[in-house]
Amino acid sequence: MFLKGYNGLILKDYLLVEDAPLLQEMAEDDEELNMCNEMTFGLDHDSTEEGTAKPLMSLEVSPVLKEEVAEETGEKLEPGVAEQLEELGEPQEEGGMELDAEQICSELEEEEEELGTEEQEEDQEPYEEPNNLGDPAVMKAVQSKPTLESQDSAVLDSKIGTCWAEFGKEDMLAVDPAVWGSCPGSIPPHHVLEDKAILQVLERPPPSTNVAHDFLGSPMQRSYRGSPRLKHPDLRLMSPKSFPQRFLQQQSPLIPLSPCSPRPFTLARRPLLFASNQTTGYAPPTPFRPMSPNISSPPRSLAMHFGPMSPSLDPALFLSPSASSQLNLSTPSHMTQLHPQHQRILTQRQQQDEQAQSISPKNLWSPKVDPYAGLMTSKEKDWVVKVEMIQLQSENMDDDYYYQTYYHRLEHRQTEEELFGGRNKQEPPKLVTPFIQKVEMYDSVVRIAGSLGQVAVSTCYSPRRAIDAVHHALVEEAAGSQRLRALHRIEKLFVQLLEVEEAQRKMSLGLEEQQQPSCQEQKSQEVEHIYQALKIRACSSEEEAEDEFLQLLCVRKGKKLTARLLPHLSREQAEKILLTITHHLPFLMKKDMLDESLPLLYSPLNEVVGRMTFSKLIKILQEMTRPLHESPELPLAMALKNQFGISLLYSLLSHGERLLSSDVPLEPCSGDFETWTDTVFLVARELSQVPKALLVEPLFLPSNLLSLFCRYLDKQTVHHLEAKMECSPLPSEAAMPC
Amino acid sequence: MAALPLGAARRHHELHAGTASLIQDIDKKHLVLLRDGRTLIGYLRSIDQFANLVLHQTVERIHVGKKYGDIPRGIFVVRGENVVLLGEIDLEKESDTPLQQVSIEEILEEQRVEQQAKQESEKLKVQALKERGLSVPRADTLDEY
Numbered sequence: 001m002f003l004k005g006y007n008g009l010i011l012k013d014y015l016l017v018e019d020a021p022l023l024q025e026m027a028e029d030d031e032e033l034n035m036c037n038e039m040t041f042g043l044d045h046d047s048t049e050e051g052t053a054k055p056l057m058s059l060e061v062s063p064v065l066k067e068e069v070a071e072e073t074g075e076k077l078e079p080g081v082a083e084q085l086e087e088l089g090e091p092q093e094e095g096g097m098e099l100d101a102e103q104i105c106s107e108l109e110e111e112e113e114e115l116g117t118e119e120q121e122e123d124q125e126p127y128e129e130p131n132n133l134g135d136p137a138v139m140k141a142v143q144s145k146p147t148l149e150s151q152d153s154a155v156l157d158s159k160i161g162t163c164w165a166e167f168g169k170e171d172m173l174a175v176d177p178a179v180w181g182s183c184p185g186s187i188p189p190h191h192v193l194e195d196k197a198i199l200q201v202l203e204r205p206p207p208s209t210n211v212a213h214d215f216l217g218s219p220m221q222r223s224y225r226g227s228p229r230l231k232h233p234d235l236r237l238m239s240p241k242s243f244p245q246r247f248l249q250q251q252s253p254l255i256p257l258s259p260c261s262p263r264p265f266t267l268a269r270r271p272l273l274f275a276s277n278q279t280t281g282y283a284p285p286t287p288f289r290p291m292s293p294n295i296s297s298p299p300r301s302l303a304m305h306f307g308p309m310s311p312s313l314d315p316a317l318f319l320s321p322s323a324s325s326q327l328n329l330s331t332p333s334h335m336t337q338l339h340p341q342h343q344r345i346l347t348q349r350q351q352q353d354e355q356a357q358s359i360s361p362k363n364l365w366s367p368k369v370d371p372y373a374g375l376m377t378s379k380e381k382d383w384v385v386k387v388e389m390i391q392l393q394s395e396n397m398d399d400d401y402y403y404q405t406y407y408h409r410l411e412h413r414q415t416e417e418e419l420f421g422g423r424n425k426q427e428p429p430k431l432v433t434p435f436i437q438k439v440e441m442y443d444s445v446v447r448i449a450g451s452l453g454q455v456a457v458s459t460c461y462s463p464r465r466a467i468d469a470v471h472h473a474l475v476e477e478a479a480g481s482q483r484l485r486a487l488h489r490i491e492k493l494f495v496q497l498l499e500v501e502e503a504q505r506k507m508s509l510g511l512e513e514q515q516q517p518s519c520q521e522q523k524s525q526e527v528e529h530i531y532q533a534l535k536i537r538a539c540s541s542e543e544e545a546e547d548e549f550l551q552l553l554c555v556r557k558g559k560k561l562t563a564r565l566l567p568h569l570s571r572e573q574a575e576k577i578l579l580t581i582t583h584h585l586p587f588l589m590k591k592d593m594l595d596e597s598l599p600l601l602y603s604p605l606n607e608v609v610g611r612m613t614f615s616k617l618i619k620i621l622q623e624m625t626r627p628l629h630e631s632p633e634l635p636l637a638m639a640l641k642n643q644f645g646i647s648l649l650y651s652l653l654s655h656g657e658r659l660l661s662s663d664v665p666l667e668p669c670s671g672d673f674e675t676w677t678d679t680v681f682l683v684a685r686e687l688s689q690v691p692k693a694l695l696v697e698p699l700f701l702p703s704n705l706l707s708l709f710c711r712y713l714d715k716q717t718v719h720h721l722e723a724k725m726e727c728s729p730l731p732s733e734a735a736m737p738c
Numbered sequence: 739m740a741a742l743p744l745g746a747a748r749r750h751h752e753l754h755a756g757t758a759s760l761i762q763d764i765d766k767k768h769l770v771l772l773r774d775g776r777t778l779i780g781y782l783r784s785i786d787q788f789a790n791l792v793l794h795q796t797v798e799r800i801h802v803g804k805k806y807g808d809i810p811r812g813i814f815v816v817r818g819e820n821v822v823l824l825g826e827i828d829l830e831k832e833s834d835t836p837l838q839q840v841s842i843e844e845i846l847e848e849q850r851v852e853q854q855a856k857q858e859s860e861k862l863k864v865q866a867l868k869e870r871g872l873s874v875p876r877a878d879t880l881d882e883y
Contacts, residue, residue, distance in 0.1 A: 197798075197809050201842045372794055373765040375783040381761050387787040388759055 397502065486551040490558045493530050497565055500526050504568070527568045534562075536580055541629065544587045549580065553588055556597040566604035574608045575616055581605070582623040582648070586635050589642045598644035602699050605648060609655050614666040617656055621679045624649065637686045640695060647698040653683065654702030657711075661704070680712050687721055695724060760785045763826055768793070770816065770824040777801065778814060779827065789818035800845045802852050805838050807845025 397404060503523050507516055539547045552558035566574050581588065581601065592598045609617070624636045631638075639645025656676060659666060666672075687695075705725070709718050763782050770778045770791065780796030793814040800807050840848075867874055 195809075197811050198842055198846070201809060370765060370781075372781065372783065375792070375794075376764050376785070380784070381764070384785060384787055385759060385761060391787070 397505070398498075482546075482551060483555075486548070486555060486558065489533070489548070490552055490555060490561055493533055494557065494561050496526060496530050496533075497561060500530070500568060501564070523568075527565070530565060531569060531573055534565075536576060538580075541584075541587070544584055547584075550584055550587065553581070554591045556595050556600070559597050559600045563600045563604045566608060571608075571611060574604075575612065578605055578608050579620060579623065582620050585624065585645060585648075586628065586631075586638050589638060589645055592642075592644070596643075598642070599647070599699055602644055602647050602651075606651050606700075609648075609651050612655065614656070614659050615669045615672055617652060617659070618669075618672045618675050618679075621652055621656075622675060624652075625679055625682055634682070634686065636682060637690065640686060640690050643696045643699060646696050647700060649683070650698050650700070650702050650705060653680070653708060654704055657702075657704045657708040660711075661707070677712060680708065684709060684713055684717060684721060687724060688717065692724055697726075701725065760789060760791075763824075767827040767829060767832075768824050769827055771822040772816065773820045773822055778811070778816070779808075780811075780814060782824075786818075789821060791816040791818070791821065791824070800849055801837070802845060802848040804836065805840045805845060805848060807840050807842050809842055 500523055503519055503526075507519050507523070510516075534552065535548045537547070537549070539550075544550055553562065562577065566577065569577070588598065609620075612620070624639060625634060628635065635645075636649065639649050660676075706718065706722060709721055713721075760782065764785065766782060768780065768782045770780070770793065772778065777799045778793060778796050779799055780793030782791060783794045784792035791814070793816065796811045796814040797808045798811050800809070864874065
């Protein structure tokens with residue numbers, strides 16, 4: 001890994017110190033190049049990275065420079081430098097190194113300026129004339145052995161090493177972080193000293209204050225302290241331990257940077273990271289650009305190369321905001337897709353928060369200006385919020401069932417409270433907030449005529465949908481238990497039912513006005529489909545256990561399915577179900593003893609009963625009064641002992657009574673009235689006979705039963721029944737016709 | 739430089755009312771716990787829809803026992819899926835901690851010692867289990883710390 005190699009490099013360099021003359025030639029090629037490359041990266045290292053790379057640079061630069069200086073002590077530096085540089089002059093390959101070399105060249109030369117070299121103007125030329133091969137001062141890079149950076153996995157992976165030529169200087173900024181790599185989570189002990197950040201901390205002079213307080217202090221200064229841009233490397237005193245310290249000492253003259261106007265170089269790059277103006281109280285230093293008055297032109301010329309970016313680049317970098325504008329969420333209501341109740345609650349909360357915030361001591365911090373604030377512009381924030389809101393949108397109520405239901409109920413409760421409390425506060429009783437339809441309707445499946453299969457259309461809604469994954473479920477012909485099969489059927493039918501109900505709900509919301517008839521048709525088709533799947537048919541009592549529909553009814557969920565399906569069925573179909581249930585009532589009651597879920601069916605069946613004609617009613621009642629083979633008891637009698645049974649019975653009787661007492665022409669078939677009367681008598685008899693303890697309380701006790709009995713029975717019996725049924729006595733007994 | 743005008747701030751309150759968003763946490767100091775066990779403290783500068791974070795002036799804080807040490811790290815870009823949790827740091831209460839800050843060297847040393855002790859005990863455990871004929875497969879997950 002880069003760091004490891006780097007570490008080795010340091011040690012090697014220390015050795016060189018002792019054998020400086022011997023190893024000079026050997027090391028020249030490698031070290032120079034390495035230095036050149038690393039200085040390149042160091043050059044473009046953004047100041048905001050707080051000099052994590054600085055120790056790296058420092059340790060890299062010094063050994064190389066020391067060689068030069070050692071070589072040239074007393075000599076004129078420039079020719080020496082030129083010599084070394086020319087040694088590197090080889091045909092430029094890919095030109096990749098060239099630019100970097102030139103940068104480094106200028107850097108080196110700048111350093112050497114401090115050492116007292118004269119010629120500088122020439123050396124500045126390379127920036128303006130990168131291809132000036134004739135100039136002896138122009139350094140030509142050599143594609144020698146691969147540098148550490150090029151071998152760094154991060155670099156290789158991103159193929160940066162091969163693309164250096166294409167990258168402008170400004171891109172070095174982007175490249176840089178990749179090169180440095182990142183430290184592993186838990187720093188292995190032997191790597192501790194390789195961790196640049198740790199090194200930097202270690203190198204730092206013992207902080208007198210809490211380190212944390214450095215946060216708001218100038219981070220630049222902190223990083224700068226560790227900056228490697230040494231001017232006077234005292235190489236003779238080189239030793240590993242004091243190595244870092246030296247730089248710190250040497251950096252001191254440079255630390256107090258004049259808070260002059262930011263260099264064009266840095267200014268140009270500033271917009272990359274900070275949207276807001278960085279002027280007050282913050283001096284962005286360029287660690288490798290000494291503020292020596294001698295150097296005037298290079299920075300500017302460099303700026304031309306390094307920072308051609310305009311501040312306008314900032315929003316452009318974030319393509320998303322511009323892209324979002326094309327989303328065309330023109331309806332302002334896309335923001336208000338929260339349930340209105342929810343929104344109300346939250347705006348209240350916000351107001352409270354804001355009030356609290358204005359008082360909170362946290363605001364004491366805000367006067368202390370944070371120079372880095374506002375990196376994220378409001379445009380970007382809006383964009384993120386938009387994306388988040390879009391993610392919330394869903395046409396499928398099932399996704400958001402609990403949220404919706406909760407707020408519906410909350411609203412219900414509130415409106416109720418208001419009604420009872422007598423409050424005049426007008427809370428708009430909007431019950432349902434339709435979800436905002438997704439503006440972008442997309443076709444997730446694109447079929448091109450003549451193609452095999454589908455084109456993979458992936459959007460942000462369906463990123464990976466490449467095929468229609470149709471679950472070809474094999475019919476379970478397994479020898480598994482009947483119950484399992486029944487359960488399986490129930491599940492399938494339930495799913496279909498849910499779809500039907502969903503469609504129903506949508507229709508009732510009136511979302512798609514023009515499509516209603518077709519939806520209706522579709523819905524009835526599906527309902528029919530489910531009904532057929534139920535396989536309701538007449539069966540004898542022997543076959544009851546095998547009958548599929550009855551099997552369904554034995555399961556609680558099957559009952560639920562039927563109960564929910566009934567409202568959607570036509571009258572004949574519903575009555576058929578009622579007939580079947582009544583016909584097999586004893587069986588069902590027996591099966592339901594553990595579960596006690598038959599009452600689920602009561603409500604919808606009640607509805608069905610309420611719409612029945614008299615003849616039909618009679619038919620149903622006949623089912624209850626037919627004698628059974630298995631037992632002497634009548635279904636009727638058994639029903640009295642079952643909550644559902646007795647409720648159903650009462651419901652039937654009540655309806656009959658209602659029909660009779662109303663003026664509606666009954667159109668009875670022959671024999672209906674007799675059957676009716678017989679039934680009533682039977683019921684009365686059974687009721688009086690059944691011990692009170694066994695008589696179950698019905699789910700609902702119709703009020704007109706007594707008047708029914710009154711019609712046919714004597715007063716005494718009626719009283720007796722009344723007591724048994726525990727129904728409220730009739731308003732006035734004197735009014736009773738019996 | 740300007741802080742966000744108050745109107746804009748309030749607007750951002752509105753925009754994402756009811757949803758959990760990090761918008762309101764921007765430019766505030768946060769403590770972020772990563773899946774690999776690292777604790778980062780920094781100013782949250784930027785987010786996106788995946789809750790990727792840009793942390794500024796980040797410090798990696800290593801806790802061992804009652805001591806902790808900070809390693810300044812600069813700018814972090816954290817991929818959202820690697821975040822376990824994050825929370826805003828109250829700048830006033832920040833210093834109000836029973837923990838003792840120590841130098842990096844010390845904390846790293848402490849950490850090393852702790853890791854060693856853990857490894858030792860783990861080794862003993864594995865050994866004991868092996869003797870009893872049980873073998874616990876090594877959990878080679880990132881989330882183990």
